[in-house]
Amino acid sequence: MHSLAFQDIRVDVIKNLYQPFSVGVDVLRLDRLHPHVSGNKWFKLKEHLKEAHAQKQKALLTFGGAYSNHIAATAAACQEADLGSIGIIRGEQPPILSHTLKLAKDMGMELYFIARSAYKTKPIPHEVWQRHNPAEVYIVGEGGYGIKGREGAECILQYCERERYTHILAAVGTGTTLAGIAAAALPQQEVIGISVLKNHLDLEKEVAALLPPSRPTRFTVQHQYHFGGYAKATPALFSFMNNWHEFTGIPSDFVYTGKLFFAADNLIKKGYFPQGSRILLIHSGGLQGNLSLPKGTLIY
């Protein structure tokens, strides 16, 4: 078992690629936190783990799909924090576990499966309460949307010199990470979220709802880089991800960060950023998700 390697988080400077556009581009490599459990998810869980300890709870329970980064991260974070972990998984138990679920199980997570039709209401199967006392189980919602998640995500910018940047870009699912970054950003910085969901137009409201009332809310969301929707991809996206890796040496995942880097590249080439802009891209990890792709789709 690898432990979380905060010392490996670093900023990579993208050389040459964007010089013709007179902007500087750096990438904050949260993906280096852990080989499987990389990225923003640990930050989103951090305050929940603290709270679970404070309440003397024995396990953390959460929900997710068979390829969920949140499930993998919860299993690892709980193992590291000496807490049990319980995953309620969408769909019937497959004959062979996905690599994500296998990983989670290897890290000590108890898995319970519920049919897709029943999953919407997030029921907790009775078997869970046969093994656990409800008072000792801390529940985190699917995707980890919420204030506690935002509080944890505020720490992300501590891993770079935040004052260097004019723009900060991050991939957005629930918007919790973006809210943390927006809350921690400096007033003059522009925070831009790249939505990986199709037409999720309430996102701005949902992010704003997580921001502390005292902080300025200078963030925007771009909605045109979803490539068909959540976990959807096109050959153009894969080809971009392969090229970008070749030029920069930085791998990305097809659900979140591939779309982020594509969007940044596209916005730069469209002249969105004024000359002299210094742009920080948050690599929020998620690389384990690429294991669900057919072999050869990505060259890394």
Ligand SMILES: *Cc1c(COP(=O)(O)O)cnc(C)c1O
């Ligand atoms: C979950 C996830 C996100 C989105 O985080 P939210 O806080 O839900 O917006 C971004 N990148 C990766 C790699 C993720 O796993």
